[in-house]
Amino acid sequence: TDSRRSKKGIPLHFWGIFDGHAGSGAAIMASKLLHHLIRDRLGEICHLLENPSSAPPICLAKNGSPYQAEAKKGGAQEPEDPDAVSDASVRFYMEKVVSLESLVMGVIETAFKQMDDLIEKEKSSYAISGGCCALAAIHLMGKLYVANAGDSRAIIIRNNEVIPMTNEFTPESERQRLQYLGFLRPELLGNEFTHIEFPRRIQHSELGKKMLYRDHTMTGWAYKTIVEDDLKFPLIYGEGKKARVMATIGVTRGLGDHDLKVYNSNIYIKPFLSCVPEVKVYNMDEHKHGPDDVLVMGTDGLWDVTTDKEVADAITAYLSCCDPSDPMRYTLAAQDLLMRSRGVLKERGWRLPNDRLGSGDDITVFVIPLAGHEPET
Known part of the structure; x- marks a missing residue:
């Protein structure tokens, strides 16, 4: 637990669980640094947290670009009415309301990515192997932020009622995200895997026959005619706790695993593994x-x-x-x-x-x- 208190600061409490695999290096490094990264990034927005009224309005273009950058590029002047619509050189602009809660969530998400980058940067110097699932809880200004990257879980028990605060990230729960990446970038599959899922392994004798399948666009199953590419090993294979990505790893989010390859090949698995956590918020003041x-x-x-x-x-x-x-x-x-x-x-x-x-x-x-x-x- 990490608690920071000062006369000018904002109290912060942190709890973290780091479940390592293929070595303890990533878990140990994350346990020593992640809370510092979150604290430091919160320090960058501390003035907004202490005095929300000081936050300037955030104006975004409809396409997501800052107004000033778009106006400068197009040579147009900022319209007096932010909701005004003019000719093609000036697009429709509006103020985007960004809550303090979403700023804190962004801090946590960014800190996780920064932690993953640090593990990659230092893995050679400190012989950091493997990776880890990361689960963190941050209590700040009356709210509990629970961030999960992996298959650890958290629940709140209130009056003997269970309130889930995480979702597990496994090859099955993230099937469509992984398949979509394999569809977009087939080179990541190394010509050894197919992003399409079948109920079982396809045999060579079944070429030309119809078989149930599903891809990244589907929740249900449909039939397709088996072609040569379908004989490759499925990107996701197995069921439940035995499900694996590229027949190698059973979790799809976490920190580290930068050197992880498919056995006896040069195919890296890291592109399919996300370090970004899902952050859920529980308002302590409401209960x-x-x-x-x-x-x-x-x-x-x-x-x-x-x-x-x-x-x-x-x-x-x-x-x-x-x-x-x-x-x-x-x-x-x-x-x-x-x-x-x-x-x-x-x-x-x-x-x-x-x-x-x-x-x-x-x-x-x-x-x-x-x-x-x-x-x-």
Whole structure:
């Protein structure tokens, strides 16, 4: 947790989970630097956060170009009425309202991209291998910003109700984005993969026959006649936790992985992996929170074997048995949740009480209390 307080500053709290794969270098580097990058970029807009009325109006052209640049290029003068429409040399302009919330979201998104660039820049000097999924929560000015790049997850438990704060990014959930990139830039597929998905591998003997398929434009399935290109290995293959991009990696967002290649080839996978997080916002000031209302952050090792409801029930049950004044109650609740998901080591592996398979993956869990937040006045 990182908290910054000063007489002139704005309080900031940060929590981050970095689930590494193919080495710990990217996860360690991100854990040491990402919160500093976010803090520094927030410092650039601190004057707007402290005094929103000082923010100048942001005027954008309809095509997204700054008005001054467009006017200078076309030789036109700024119209007195920003909503006025004149001849072809001056396009239609209007003021674009940019909320402070969207500015903070942009800071977080940009910091993630900056972190990914730093990992690439330093990977040779510091022998940084592999990559990591990144999940971060930032509490700032009465709002909780949850940023997720990968398959870690976060939920808010309020009055035993579950409020999801993330979506998982996997080859299945991002199928259409990946297929579209493969369609636009077939050279990234190295003449070894096809961006089209089939229910199963196509055999050479099935050339000329009809087979179910779907591409980046489709949610459902349709039939097509099999051609030679369809015999290539699918860009996305497998189902559920076994789904892989280019038969190599099971996550589609995260930091690092700049050197990751398809086995025994020179095809880089990084172009298909995004470092940009999805940011969701929860307004703390709109709700009253009790001592058992929490934010739960966890790696996929937790969620693979435990549902949102099971997590909420376990946390609520454990906290109800604790002394509300015990400052360790949330840490102990996280530990209890971890042990429940790990299970007990038996001859046939880690097992849960109902003999289901427990999590064999690494598990990191945060249980963060929401009570005690003081609304902005």
